[in-house]
Amino acid sequence: MIETTTTERPREIAAIDLGSNSFHMVVARVVGQGLQIVSRHKQRVRLGAGLDAQNNLDNASITRGVECLAMFSERLKGFDPENVRVAATHTLRQAANAHVFLKRAETVFPYPIEVIPGEEEARLIYLGVSHTQPGEGKRLIVDIGGGSTELVIGSEFEPSQLTSKHMGCVSYNQRYFQKGKITPKNFAAAELSAEGKLESIAQNYIKKGWDSAVGSSGTIKAIKEVIISMGFDDGEITKKRLELIIEKLLVFKYVDEIKLPGLPEERIPVFAAGVAILSGVFRALKIEKMVFSDAALREGLLYEMEDRFQHSDIRGRTAGDLASRYHVDLEHAARVQLMASDLYAQCEPNPSTKKAELGVLLNWAALLHEVGLSISHSGFHKHSAYILQNTNLPGFNQEQQTVLVSLTRFHRKSLKLHEMPELVLFKPKQLHPLIRAIRLACVLNVQRTDEPLPDVTLDADDKDWTLTFPSGWLSDNRLLAADLETEQDYWTSAGWSLSIAEAISDDIESEKDQ
Numbered sequence: 001m002i003e004t005t006t007t008e009r010p011r012e013i014a015a016i017d018l019g020s021n022s023f024h025m026v027v028a029r030v031v032g033q034g035l036q037i038v039s040r041h042k043q044r045v046r047l048g049a050g051l052d053a054q055n056n057l058d059n060a061s062i063t064r065g066v067e068c069l070a071m072f073s074e075r076l077k078g079f080d081p082e083n084v085r086v087a088a089t090h091t092l093r094q095a096a097n098a099h100v101f102l103k104r105a106e107t108v109f110p111y112p113i114e115v116i117p118g119e120e121e122a123r124l125i126y127l128g129v130s131h132t133q134p135g136e137g138k139r140l141i142v143d144i145g146g147g148s149t150e151l152v153i154g155s156e157f158e159p160s161q162l163t164s165k166h167m168g169c170v171s172y173n174q175r176y177f178q179k180g181k182i183t184p185k186n187f188a189a190a191e192l193s194a195e196g197k198l199e200s201i202a203q204n205y206i207k208k209g210w211d212s213a214v215g216s217s218g219t220i221k222a223i224k225e226v227i228i229s230m231g232f233d234d235g236e237i238t239k240k241r242l243e244l245i246i247e248k249l250l251v252f253k254y255v256d257e258i259k260l261p262g263l264p265e266e267r268i269p270v271f272a273a274g275v276a277i278l279s280g281v282f283r284a285l286k287i288e289k290m291v292f293s294d295a296a297l298r299e300g301l302l303y304e305m306e307d308r309f310q311h312s313d314i315r316g317r318t319a320g321d322l323a324s325r326y327h328v329d330l331e332h333a334a335r336v337q338l339m340a341s342d343l344y345a346q347c348e349p350n351p352s353t354k355k356a357e358l359g360v361l362l363n364w365a366a367l368l369h370e371v372g373l374s375i376s377h378s379g380f381h382k383h384s385a386y387i388l389q390n391t392n393l394p395g396f397n398q399e400q401q402t403v404l405v406s407l408t409r410f411h412r413k414s415l416k417l418h419e420m421p422e423l424v425l426f427k428p429k430q431l432h433p434l435i436r437a438i439r440l441a442c443v444l445n446v447q448r449t450d451e452p453l454p455d456v457t458l459d460a461d462d463k464d465w466t467l468t469f470p471s472g473w474l475s476d477n478r479l480l481a482a483d484l485e486t487e488q489d490y491w492t493s494a495g496w497s498l499s500i501a502e503a504i505s506d507d508i509e510s511e512k513d514q
Contacts, residue, residue, distance in 0.1 A: 011083065012038065014076055015301035018088040018113065020048030020146025020170045021270060022218065023068045026298045027075065035302055041075065043068040044266050048091040048146045048170035055096045062101045070108040081353060084111045085301045089121050090147030090168060093398065102424045112425050114397035118164025121297060122150035123394050126159045128299030129216055137211030140285070143296055144219040144277050146170035146270070149194075151201070151281070153208050161208060162392065165197045167277055169219050169270035173255070180255040182272055187250060190273060194280025202284045213287050216296040219274030222267040224292040229262030237290040242279050249275060315395035319364050322391065326371040332448050337366035339441035339453065340434075347433050347460035354426065361400055362434045365407035366441065372408075385409035399425045406431055411438045415494035429462075436465060436496070443483050457503075465491075466499040474502055 010029040017024045025041040045068050050061020076084060092098045092115050102113055116124070125143045133139075143150045147168035153161040176190035215224075215237065224235045226245055245260075249272055252258050258268050267274075281287065304314070323330060340362055348355050372383025389405045396404070402421050410417070415435075420428055444453055457468040467484075474481040484500050491498040 010036075012079070013083045013302060013305050014079060014085075015298040015305065016072060016084070016086040017296070017298040017301070018047070018065070018086065018092060020089065020091040020148075020168055021046060022146070023047075023065065023072070024298050025072050025075065026302065028302050039075070041072065043071065046170070048168065049174070051091060051095060055094050057091070057095045057097055057101055062104060065101060066104050066108060069105050073109045073111075076111070079111075081111055083305070085305050086111055086113045087121070087124070087297060087301055087397070088113055088115045089297070090118070090145060090166070093118065094147065099422065099424050114425070115399060116397045117392065117401065118148055118150065119162045119392040120394060120397065121148070122152050122162040122164050123159055124300030124304065125150050125216060125297050126152040126154050126162075126300070127157065127303055128295040128297060128301075129214055129293045130154065130157050131303045132295035132299055133214055133293045135212055138209065140205070140210035140213045140287070141216065141293075142213065142220070142278075142281055142290070143216045144169060144274055144281075145217055149277060149281070151198075151205070151285075153205060153210055161201075161205060162394075163201050163205075167194050167197050169274035169277065172273035172277060173270045176276070177255055177272055182249065182252055182255060182258075184250055187246070187272065187276055190276035191280045191283075194277040195284045196280075198281065198284035205285055213290040214293045215278070215290045216293045218267060219270070220278065220290070220292055221294075222263055222271060223275060223278060225262040225264070226260050227262075229260070235292060237278070237292070239282055239288065242275065242282060245275055246279065315364065315393075318394045318396065319367050322371060322387075322393075323367055326374040326387070328368070328370050328373075329448070330367075331450075332445065333367045333370065335445045336369065336438070336441045337363055339444055339456075340366045340437045343437040343440055343456075343458055344433060346458040347437070347465070355430065358403065358426065358430060358434055361403045362407065362437060365404050365411070365434075366438055368404065369408045369411050369438065369442070379413075381409060381412045399423060403431065403434075407434055407438055410435045411442055413490070415490055415496075417494055432462075432496075433460070436491075436498075439487065439490075440467070443487050444480070446483055447480065463495065464497040464499070466501055468501045468503055471503050474500070 010031055012027060012029050014025060014027045022042055022044045027038045028035040029038055045064045047057070047061050047065050050058040052058060092101065095101065098115060105113060126141055129141050130139070138153060138155050141152045145168045147166070147170060149165050149167050151163045151165070152159045172190050176186045220237070223237055223245065227237060227241050228235045230241070230244065232241060248260060249258065255269055255272060258271060263271060323333065341359065344359050344362055348359070351359060368388060369384055370380065371387050372380040375383040385405045385408045388401065388408055393401050402423060403426065406420055420431070444456070454470045454473050459466040459468070488498045488500070
């Protein structure tokens with residue numbers, strides 16, 4: 001008899017990068033302690049070219065993007081949502097009507113799209129390069145995209161400097177090479193603009209220093225290919241070789257006339273703008289040479305998706321660092337966190353994937369709701385929201401950061417829910433139970449004592465919540481009972497209802513029986 005053994009099929013994961021020029025998808029298998037790339041897919045969508053003067057995407061660019069996602073979804077049939085991560089970058093960060101694109105995408109693409117902040121994009125790019133590029137020591141990583149350029153310094157897997165600048169090959173092409181014209185004057189203007197945008201960080205980066213410089217993504221890859229075709233087999237990008245490319249570029253009067261050995265046809269429209277940006281970066285940071293890395297944002301998404309790389313730990317470290325920086329009372333925050341989590345679990349006993357994610361965000365918000373106390377007690381919930389809105393939070397995408405801001409902003413005082421920012425991945429009503437939970441957790445812990453709170457039972461529906469306390473507890477805690485009455489008034493003004501009740505004591509129950 002022949003024995004057969006069955007082995008578990010390797011987990012497959014996919015990462016998609018919705019860039020300003022192209023959409024990229026990479027699919028990988030988790031094999032042992034590493035990732036094995038299975039397939040790569042790329043579509044030139046030119047999303048950034050569809051932004052008008054009011055930062056609205058035109059219908060044609062939205063349609064191109066949605067059609068690309070429909071194609072990608074064919075490859076992803078059978079993939080569970082937790083095995084697919086999609087990050088949108090500069091153009092959807094900037095687009096005033098990004099919600100229109102995201103709503104249309106939902107009709108053909110069943111996976112959530114995260115719009116990530118620039119510094120989060122920089123962190124993920126660093127993660128992708130550091131996991132795949134050999135070498136030791138401190139690295140400077142430069143990634144020139146269609147709408148933004150990310151610059152990171154770090155060692156091993158830890159970035160120490162993160163910057164995202166609003167300069168990309170698509171946006172610079174539109175601004176400096178209008179009607180496709182190339183002249184020494186407009187090229188120099190683009191180069192000088194890129195150098196100027198780095199003026200505020202240049203000295204700090206140069207002082208920090210690096211052992212090697214690495215470039216990633218399409219622009220730098222195209223420059224490397226041209227350099228190899230010029231006879232430099234190592235493909236290293238140096239200041240002198242960049243100058244040679246610029247000389248060759250300035251021979252052409254129009255972008256569509258550019259013909260350089262090694263330059264892919266699809267890169268021709270934005271090549272001059274990309275070279276100008278990289279030249280400005282070299283000049284501003286005094287870079288001598290740079291090598292190319294095939295890995296970038298999408299590889300960073302892949303490596304962070306796999307459980308063993310502990311994405312949740314990154315968010316925990318982010319929240320912990322922020323709490324430490326603003327001297328948060330961690331014992332009090334933990335009590336609020338525990339009560340808020342308990343109340344949310346009672347109102348959502350069987351949460352969907354999205355609601356479970358919101359529950360996790362509620363925990364981070366409870367930990368950080370008092371960061372604004374370091375500024376002033378008066379209106380500290382607004383100070384907390386401002387800090388969270390304007391701080392780089394590694395591990396959190398743009399919408400998750402907005403949820404944290406909303407929960408801290410509305411955790412006390414008046415409920416001006418009309419001021420809640422618009423969300424795409426979550427519906428505003430999905431945040432209401434979290435706001436109620438964190439508010440009640442703060443009220444119940446207002447005395448900031450180590451005395452344990454009683455078991456509180458919650459009966460909840462969309463608008464009406466009833467809290468039931470043990471018999472006699474509220475009469476023994478009159479100050480807290482008064483605070484709950486004040487909270488009831490806040491809820492009423494928001495169109496919600498909060499009822500406070502006490503459980504019937506055993507003595508009363510026995511009297512009824514008699």
